[in-house]
Amino acid sequence: MADQSIIRITKEIGELQKSSDLSLAVAFRDRDVRNVKALIIGPHETPYEFGFFEFAVKFNKEYPRKSPAVTATTTNSGRCRFNPNIYASGKVCLSILGTWRGERGEEWSAAQGLESILLSIQSLMSTNPYENEPGFEDANQSHDKKNQKDYVAKIRHETLRISIIQRLEDYLGISMNGTVTPAAERELYDLDMDDDLEMEDPSVPWEPFKDICKRRFLWYYDSYLETIKKAKEEVKDGQPFARMPFEGTSNTMDGKFNYTELEQRIRKIKDALDAETEKWAAEGVSPRMKDATVAVNLGRQFEQIKESYKRSDVPHCVELVDGxxxxxxLTYFGRPMTNLDGGMFRIKLNFSPRFPEEQPRVKFLTSMFHHRIAADGTPCYFPNPSRREDVKQHIDAVIEALEEEQPPYDPRTLVHPEAHKLYWGTSDERKLYNRQLRRSVQRSMEEDF
Known part of the structure; x- marks a missing residue:
């Protein structure tokens, strides 16, 4: 039975890790598949939008006959209740977990699994989470309307402050005054160490979602700023959070609004991520990296890709910066007979000395108005998760994102708010989008290469 349980858990984790779902991620340490960390990225158009919410999932030996135990760990050290059903203590109230009495047929069954649990939790992160409180239907409607608005307002603020800003500041070692702490300067791996002898440092916390959160922050940076801009019109700095009727003394979300400070901290995180990318480049030319496995591997891949472009009829070309x-x-030429026809765009790929554990940071150096490219040039693309070490598939995925003619609507790709709104808007707005895209294509030939 135990072996069957392990097989089932491993299969479910593997399927999630290979999934193209942009809002869920899972990881386990070593071979301990019974203890899993999960990340849920908050849904679009909710107060949880693009927040990073982490959960600990512990599978028992009777799984899947019995449901696993799930604990929310994004709680500001037990001080923040993000939902009527997600307590500050970490308790997650769901009928399928046996932590809440649901209707008949809503309880756990062996047909469910890790993905269905995460999707159920994600469904709690709704446009109006106040509705998740039991008895909501019988509440006083007029008084309740103000509570709903107040509740959404403070969740939006704390999503930014705790799930995004605090998390990224911890990852980057940024103190409250904006400086980088010495601990953040320490390398997580000894780059001279033989790959087979690489060992984990027990003093370093296990953070499996560090890289994905950094890359997604760069995707959603402009959306975060837009959220702050809108919120500043609704609440004033220093205004205290309203206490909800269902919030208890030790199970609440208390605090004050301060969007001015949040904006400053968001901008400092962006600066720190840009500086980290530049630091990768400096590390790459250091003497000790010359013969490192990752340097040799990247050099080999570069030569192969360069040759493949020479042999094919694809006009794109690659070059190393300063060797x-x-x-x-990467110089990308727009495909003929498309809106990109005639464009020539230069794209920079920065690789970490810890590649592929840390994925490349890609940026368009030539400005381009496109719904899948952020204002700073960061593209939203989906590399094959099972081929993270293959640079060619990263490049192909970037180009595919640019050239896709009829992409399905996906709010999780909202990286350029203005372009996204026009692209998915009315027919007139789509025409305006196409005109702006064509202008950027025309300008690309005029920019200094």
Whole structure:
């Protein structure tokens, strides 16, 4: 039975890790598949939008006959209740977990699994989470309407402050005054160490979602700023959070609004991530990296890709920046008979000395108005999760994102708010989008290469 349980858990984790779902991620340490960390990215158009919410999932030996135990760990050390059903203590109230009495047929069954649990939790992160409180239907409607608005307002603020800003500041070692702490300067791996002898440092916390959160922050940076801008019109700095009727003394979300400070901290995180990318380039040319496995691997891949472009009829080309295998420039030529026809765009790929554990940071150096490219040039693309070490598939995925003619609507790709709104808007707005895209294509030939 135990072996069957392990097989089932491993299969479910593997399927989630290979999934194209942009809002869920899972990881386990070593071979301990019974203890899983899960990340849920908050849904679009909710107060949880693009927040990073982490959960600990512990599978018992009777799984899947019995449901696993799930604990929310994004709680500001037990001080923040993010939902009527997600307590500050970490308790997650769901009928399928046996932590809440649901209707008949809503209880756990062996047909359910890790993905269905995460999707159920994600469904709690709704446009109006106040509705999740039991008895909501019988509440006083007029008084309740103000509570709903107040509740949404403070969840939106704390999503930014706790799930995004605090998390990224911890990852980057940024103190409250904006400086980088010495601990953040320490390398997580000894780059001279033989790959087979690499060992984990027990003093370093296990953070499996560090890289994905950094990359997603760069995707959603402009959306975060837009959220702050709108919120500043609704609440004033220093205004205290309203206490909800269902919030108890030790199970609440208390605090004050301060969007001015949040905006400053968001901008400092962006600066720190840009500086980290530049640091990768400097590390790449250091003497000790010359013969490192990752440097040799990137150098080999560069030569292969360069040759493949020469042999094919694809006009794109790649070059190393100053001979550094960790910094590539890709010149992309727009495909004929498309809106990109005639465009020539330079794209920079920065690689970490810890690649592929840390995925490349890609940026368009040539400005381009596109719904899948952020204002700073960061593209939203989906590399194959099972081929993270293959640079060619990263490049192909970037180009595919640019050239996709009829992409399905997906709010999780909202990386350029203005372009996204026009692209998915009315027919007139789509025409305006196409005009702006064509202008950026025309300007691309005029920019200094």
């Amino acid at each position: 550094n295998p960790f910094v590539w420039n």
